[in-house]
Amino acid sequence: MADEKKYTTVSIPKPLYDKIKKRIEGTGFTSVSDYVTYVLREVLASLEEEEKEEVFTEEEEEKVKERLRALGYLD
Amino acid sequence: MVSKPHGGKLVRRLVAERTRERILSEQKEYPSVKIDHGRAIDLENIAHGVYSPLKGFLTSDDFQSVLDHMRLSDDTPWTIPIVLDVMEKTFDEGDAVLLYYEDIPIARMHVEEIYTYDKREFAQKVFKTTDPNHPGVAKVYSMGEYLVGGEIELLNEVPNPFAKYTLRPVETRILFKERGWKTIVAFQTRNVPHLGHEYVQKAALTFVDGLFINPVLGKKKKGDYRDEVIIKAYEVLFEHYYPKNAATLATVRYEMRYAGPREAIHHAIMRKNFGATHFIVGRDHAGVGDYYGPYEAWDMFDNFPDLGITPMFIREAFYCRKCGGMVNAKICPHPEEFHVRISGTKLRKMIMAGEQPPEYMMRPEVYEVIRSFEKPFVE
Numbered sequence: 001m002a003d004e005k006k007y008t009t010v011s012i013p014k015p016l017y018d019k020i021k022k023r024i025e026g027t028g029f030t031s032v033s034d035y036v037t038y039v040l041r042e043v044l045a046s047l048e049e050e051e052k053e054e055v056f057t058e059e060e061e062e063k064v065k066e067r068l069r070a071l072g073y074l075d
Numbered sequence: 076m077v078s079k080p081h082g083g084k085l086v087r088r089l090v091a092e093r094t095r096e097r098i099l100s101e102q103k104e105y106p107s108v109k110i111d112h113g114r115a116i117d118l119e120n121i122a123h124g125v126y127s128p129l130k131g132f133l134t135s136d137d138f139q140s141v142l143d144h145m146r147l148s149d150d151t152p153w154t155i156p157i158v159l160d161v162m163e164k165t166f167d168e169g170d171a172v173l174l175y176y177e178d179i180p181i182a183r184m185h186v187e188e189i190y191t192y193d194k195r196e197f198a199q200k201v202f203k204t205t206d207p208n209h210p211g212v213a214k215v216y217s218m219g220e221y222l223v224g225g226e227i228e229l230l231n232e233v234p235n236p237f238a239k240y241t242l243r244p245v246e247t248r249i250l251f252k253e254r255g256w257k258t259i260v261a262f263q264t265r266n267v268p269h270l271g272h273e274y275v276q277k278a279a280l281t282f283v284d285g286l287f288i289n290p291v292l293g294k295k296k297k298g299d300y301r302d303e304v305i306i307k308a309y310e311v312l313f314e315h316y317y318p319k320n321a322a323t324l325a326t327v328r329y330e331m332r333y334a335g336p337r338e339a340i341h342h343a344i345m346r347k348n349f350g351a352t353h354f355i356v357g358r359d360h361a362g363v364g365d366y367y368g369p370y371e372a373w374d375m376f377d378n379f380p381d382l383g384i385t386p387m388f389i390r391e392a393f394y395c396r397k398c399g400g401m402v403n404a405k406i407c408p409h410p411e412e413f414h415v416r417i418s419g420t421k422l423r424k425m426i427m428a429g430e431q432p433p434e435y436m437m438r439p440e441v442y443e444v445i446r447s448f449e450k451p452f453v454e
Contacts, residue, residue, distance in 0.1 A: 028377070038380055041150075045381035048079065056249065064249045071239060073250055073323065 012036070077251050077259060077350035078384055082128025082151050085244055085348065089122055090183075090228045098173075098230060102180055105173040106166040108223075110159065113330035115176035115233045116293060117157055120345075122182070122229035123243040125327065127348045132159040134224030135190040142200040145337065145378065152344065152379045154337040156201065160219035164189055173230075180230050187225035194218070201334050204366055211333045211363075235328065237292055240306055242325035247287070248350040254320065256285035260353035260387060261346035263360075265291045265331065267300050267308040267445060269437045271417040273316065274392035274401040279355050282387075286322040287351055291329045295453045298423065302326075304444070304451045311440045335360070335367030336375035340382070347384035354384050358391040393417060394435040401435070426451070 020032045029035040056064070068074040080086075090098065098105075110118070120126045128151060133141065138156055140148040147153045159174075166172050168189055174182045198205045198212040207213050235241055242250070251259055260279040264272065280286040288309060292302045300308075309324050327345065332338050338361035343354040360372040376386045390403035393416045397409040407414070417436050425432050431442050445451045 042380035045383060048083070048383075056245065060245075061249055064246050065253065068242075068246060068250055068253070073242075073325075074253055 010036075076257055077248055078347045078352050080124060080127045080244070081344050081347050081383060084128065085124040085248075086121065086127040086130055087124055087245070088130060088226070088228050090230060095230055098183055099180060102173055105183070106170055107173050107175055107180075108161060108165070108184075110174050110176055110181070112176065112233070113294065114159055114174075115181050116328045116330055117159075118174065118182045118227055118229065119233050120327075120329065121157070121227055123245070125244060125329075125345050125348055126157060127244070129153075129157055131184065131187075131226035132224050133157055133222070134188045135192075135222070138190075138192065138222065138224070142196065145340070152340065152382055154201075154344075155332055155334060155341040156197070159184075159223045161189075161221050161223055162219040164221060174227070176233055179234075181233060182227045182229050184223070184227045185225045186223055189221050189223050191220065192222050201332070201337055202366065203335070206366075209333065209363065209366055214332075233328075237302060237306065237326055237328075240324070240326040241292075241328065242349075244348045244350065247325060250323065251285060251287075251350050254285060254323075256283075258283035258353065259285045259287050259351045260355060261287045261289055261349065261351035262355045263289055263291060263342045263346070263357075265295075265299070265305070266419055267305050268312050268441060269417050269419070269422055269432075270394070270401055270435055271392040273312070273438075274403075275355060275357070275389045276322075278389050278392075279353065279387050280321060283353055284321070286317070287346070287349065288322065288324045289346060289349065290324075290326050291331065292326045293328050293330050297453055299453045300423075300445075300451060301448070301453055304448050307444045307447075308441045311444050312438060315440050316438065331361065333361060333363040333366075335362040336372040339372035340375055340379060343376075343382060343384050343386060347382070351384060353387050356386045356388055391416075423452070 017032055020035055024032065024035050065074060121129050121131060133156055136148045138158060140146055141153050141156050145152065145154045166186060168186055170186045172184050172186060173180045174184055194215050195205050197215050202209055202211045204212060207216055260283045262276050276286055290305050290309065306326065313322060313324060339356050342361060346354050356372050359367065359369045373388045390405055392401045392403050393414045395402045395407045395409055395413050396415065397413040398407055422432055422437060426445055
């Protein structure tokens with residue numbers, strides 16, 4: 001059983017590192033890595049949100065609509 | 076647009092009819108495993124995408140990652156271990172087994188891994204306590220010695236007395252689309268509605284297109300309202316007090332874990348899969364006893380910038396005699412002496428004593444519904 005989550009190393013410019021280090025002082029973030037992970041997750045999530053929505057087949061959609069009508073959810 | 080399913084794609088693990096018939100005709104050839112109602116409901120939720128992106132019960136990598144990091148091993152937020160436990164190994168890794176609930180073959184499972192786990196660690200990390208008086212911890216302590224991970228395929232639905240009210244994510248997504256709702260706020264409940272709930276729901280609805288009331292039906296404690304009472308109470312509330320085209324009611328079956336902050340995230344993920352874009356996080360959400368702080372669940376959301384559903388933190392509502400209406404601590408300037416808190420426990424006691432709660436606590440129509448049941452509470 002894996003006890004630890006696998007991590008990898010990425011490089012960021014030293015001035016940026018220093019800037020982030022200063023920025024997270026007094027916040028809940030305990031390391032630059034934590035902050036960078038947080039920001040990247042946020043950025044990725046917003047990019048994914050822009051991707052197109054899920055589509056259902058016409059047949060599937062019609063079948064579902066029929067059930068929703070029968071149950072009174074749709075007119 | 077409605078929320079993208081968690082993990083990107085709505086999971087559906089239902090076998091085609093011909094495959095289902097074949098598997099059922101060969102059922103004696105598979106090792107069989109009996110499961111309880113809670114696990115059967117989990118299976119159904121996996122199969123219908125309520126737990127997307129899970130395709131089955133967690134393997135050890137994912138299990139450990141959920142305990143340690145509140146994320147699946149691929150980094151997707153996931154806070155509650157969805158696991159299948161067995162007392163002994165009666166099959167091997169690589170086997171396909173049939174899972175039975177009360178002699179009904181519910182699903183086929185492809186066993187990827189059988190592994191041991193530490194119950195105290197499970198309890199401490201998920202429930203923040205190892206106290207066996209915590210119902211979630213007690214449940215973990217009663218589990219089998221092994222966990223079985225692997226993907227599942229649903230063969231039969233678990234018998235459901237409330238099938239009419241139980242919508243699946245594929246259905247709610249189409250329903251929301253048909254109604255033209257782009258933003259939807261979901262409300263989780265396991266109680267009959269009082270004015271405090273109504274205030275919170277309507278405050279949230281002010282900012283979005285639609286309100287999705289999603290009561291959790293399932294195992295209940297003695298003294299809780301029975302499922303049919305909750306449904307009927309909401310129906311009558313909808314009839315008299317909710318805008319017709321801006322609110323809908325559908326139930327979900329789910330076994331509460333009472334894991335407080337962690338479970339609040341899980342509840343939000345489930346509603347994201349139903350298509351909700353927003354989720355109301357209440358006071359002491361999914362808590363029990365004094366194990367969690369009243370607003371601890373709110374803070375938990377800070378850890379998940381990539382959750383994909385927006386939490387709405389709406390403070391507990393109470394009636395203020397001076398304001399003459401429902402308010403919350405943020406908007407009411409008056410001292411405590413003017414406040415009447417609406418406690419579910421107090422309401423239950425009043426109802427049990429045959430006393431009608433005042434209208435600022437409970438709508439009279441809701442009270443009438445409760446009264447119309449000979450036995451509104453679980454005995």
